[in-house]
Amino acid sequence: MFSGEMFTGFGSAIGGLVVIWAMFQQYIPPQLRDHVERYTRKLVSLFYPYIEIVFPEFAGEKLKRSEAYSAIQNYLKENATARAKRLKADAIKDSTQSLILSMDDHEEVTDVFKGVKVRWSSNKTTPKNASISFYPMTEDRRFYRLTFHRRHRKFITESYVKHILTEGKAIAMKNRQRKLYTNNPSQNWFGYKRTKWSHVVFEHPATFETLAMEPNKKREIMNDLKKFSEGKEYYTKIGKAWKRGYLLYGPPGTGKSTMIAAMANFLNYDVYDLELTAVKDNTELKKLIIETSSKSIIMIEDIDCSLDLTGQRKKMEKDDDDDDDETDNPVKKMEKEEKKGSKVTLSGLLNCIDGIWSACGGERIVIFTTNHVDKLDPALIRRGRMDKHIEMSYCCFEAFKVLARNYLDIDYHPLFTTISGLFEETKMTPADVAENLMPKSDSEDPETGLRNLIEALKAAKELEARNKAEEEARAKAEKEEQEKKENGVKEEVKESGKSDKEVKANGVINGGVAAKEVKQNGFAV
Numbered sequence: 286m287f288s289g290e291m292f293t294g295f296g297s298a299i300g301g302l303v304v305i306w307a308m309f310q311q312y313i314p315p316q317l318r319d320h321v322e323r324y325t326r327k328l329v330s331l332f333y334p335y336i337e338i339v340f341p342e343f344a345g346e347k348l349k350r351s352e353a354y355s356a357i358q359n360y361l362k363e364n365a366t367a368r369a370k371r372l373k374a375d376a377i378k379d380s381t382q383s384l385i386l387s388m389d390d391h392e393e394v395t396d397v398f399k400g401v402k403v404r405w406s407s408n409k410t411t412p413k414n415a416s417i418s419f420y421p422m423t424e425d426r427r428f429y430r431l432t433f434h435r436r437h438r439k440f441i442t443e444s445y446v447k448h449i450l451t452e453g454k455a456i457a458m459k460n461r462q463r464k465l466y467t468n469n470p471s472q473n474w475f476g477y478k479r480t481k482w483s484h485v486v487f488e489h490p491a492t493f494e495t496l497a498m499e500p501n502k503k504r505e506i507m508n509d510l511k512k513f514s515e516g517k518e519y520y521t522k523i524g525k526a527w528k529r530g531y532l533l534y535g536p537p538g539t540g541k542s543t544m545i546a547a548m549a550n551f552l553n554y555d556v557y558d559l560e561l562t563a564v565k566d567n568t569e570l571k572k573l574i575i576e577t578s579s580k581s582i583i584m585i586e587d588i589d590c591s592l593d594l595t596g597q598r599k600k601m602e603k604d605d606d607d608d609d610d611e612t613d614n615p616v617k618k619m620e621k622e623e624k625k626g627s628k629v630t631l632s633g634l635l636n637c638i639d640g641i642w643s644a645c646g647g648e649r650i651v652i653f654t655t656n657h658v659d660k661l662d663p664a665l666i667r668r669g670r671m672d673k674h675i676e677m678s679y680c681c682f683e684a685f686k687v688l689a690r691n692y693l694d695i696d697y698h699p700l701f702t703t704i705s706g707l708f709e710e711t712k713m714t715p716a717d718v719a720e721n722l723m724p725k726s727d728s729e730d731p732e733t734g735l736r737n738l739i740e741a742l743k744a745a746k747e748l749e750a751r752n753k754a755e756e757e758a759r760a761k762a763e764k765e766e767q768e769k770k771e772n773g774v775k776e777e778v779k780e781s782g783k784s785d786k787e788v789k790a791n792g793v794i795n796g797g798v799a800a801k802e803v804k805q806n807g808f809a810v
């Protein structure tokens with residue numbers, strides 16, 4: 286598409302005249318310069334059939350880089366670098382350690398789109414009286430100039446420029462380094478850095494391929510995500526903000542966080558890890574949400590622990606907790622302090638999820654994770670807010686096969702039959718399965734990993750059986766105790782002639798004292 290050749294000789298001659306004009310204009314009195322320039326341009330345009338469009342790097346608001354400029358830069362980087370003669374090495378990509386080459390300043394290339402030839406040049410001017418700037422990037426003024434024949438004006442302005450911008454944005458999306466953001470406490474929102482979110486490069490290796498999960502469930506989630514990411518028009522049609530909520534729940538180590546990473550990699554989205562305990566109030570929360578970019582996942586992990594979001598029920602628990610205030614556990618103390626410092630409420634969070642979305646772009650996925658879905662307020666997780674509830678559960682045989690492939694590079698082994706049977710009889714999280722499978726040395730063969738797992742599954746099975754037996758024994762003892770008490774009351778009523786009520790009241794007082802003693806002395810059965 287691109288060729289390094291210059292436009293026609295006629296164009297170059299006119300270009301030369303423009304340069305001569307630039308040299309001579311200093312001899313013209315300043316008050317006449319504007320007039321002379323206007324008339325000269327008119328004269329030139331009679332003979333010069335080309336139109337120019339300039340795309341400055343910083344247009345309007347100085348510190349905001351023009352989106353058009355970035356898109357053109359990407360487009361030219363991808364399409365023109367191979368043909369340009371003078372190149373600039375921009376940066377080094379972190380993961381691949383390769384150079385990013387682009388056209389150097391004052392370089393020109395031509396592009397042909399649907400048979401129409403245009404010329405792009407990259408330019409730079411440095412203001413003579415540039416003041417010392419706090420932001421070094423604003424000193425050099427860079428811009429791209431697009432030159433084309435005036436008979437193509439309509440085609441270029443309506444089709445070609447649109448094509449460049451769309452292509453450029455798509456290239457940026459494809460090449461961008463995704464980021465993992467975390468919110469800063471509001472005292473860091475001001476001053477030199479003044480950012481609400483800090484970020485690092487997001488390079489989590491989890492994918493749906495490596496995620497251990499029941500295959501149909503996995504496919505369903507992938508289809509759902511795909512439908513969402515391609516659903517811009519659908520969401521517009523039904524008049525709904527382009528966002529989707531997922532609730533991931535399940536015991537620790539079942540892959541909730543891993544699933545979020547896999548989702549981000551699948552969709553090529555950024556991830557915002559929103560730490561609610563660092564958010565002072567609802568207003569701050571809104572500000573943070575507004576600053577998230579589109580094509581992103583906003584995750585709130587362990588939502589049940591984050592804040593007092595569950596209203597009444599949590600309040601009652603908190604009263605119970607008060608006894609623990611004397612705890613010596615510094616982590617618990619700190620968590621409590623943090624919770625006290627944050628005033629984000631359930632309604633504030635709901636407002637943020639529902640209200641603000643339509644106003645701030647789209648294509649955002651919000652994900653809550655929890656270990657205790659039953660503790661959450663139904664308002665928080667109702668459908669429409671959290672559109673999809675995904676249970677991350679204990680490892681099944683199908684999920685194990687994925688882990689065996691990940692960790693041992695095997696798709697089958699005779700021991701699989703034993704393992705399959707054990708998975709039907711006992712529960713183990715994928716995290717524990719993975720830990721058992723992981724080779725302890727380079728020389729360890731897959732069978733050792735599988736045998737380790739079998740041992741661990743057997744041990745887990747025994748433990749489960751023991752716990753079950755203990756639980757049953759405890760329940761039986763409680764029942765017997767209860768029956769004994771009731772029989773005792775009956776006998777006392779019979780012997781003492783007191784009323785049933787009087788005897789029971791006396792029993793409660795004694796029972797209360799006994800319970801207190803048990804609490805003080807520890808649980809002794």
Ligand SMILES: Nc1ncnc2c1ncn2[C@@H]1O[C@H](COP(=O)(O)OP(=O)(O)OP(=O)(O)O)[C@@H](O)[C@H]1O
Nearest residue numbers: 495496497536537538539540541542543715716719
């Ligand atoms: N379903 C899974 N597929 C693949 N690996 C998994 C899966 N579940 C857990 N793992 C492994 O176990 C580790 C812990 O999993 P992860 O952090 O995703 O669990 P979690 O459900 O988020 O736990 P928590 O509730 O404690 O946050 C991961 O690093 C991963 O290696």
Ligand SMILES: [Mg+2]
Nearest residue numbers: 541542543586
């Ligand atoms: Mg987690």
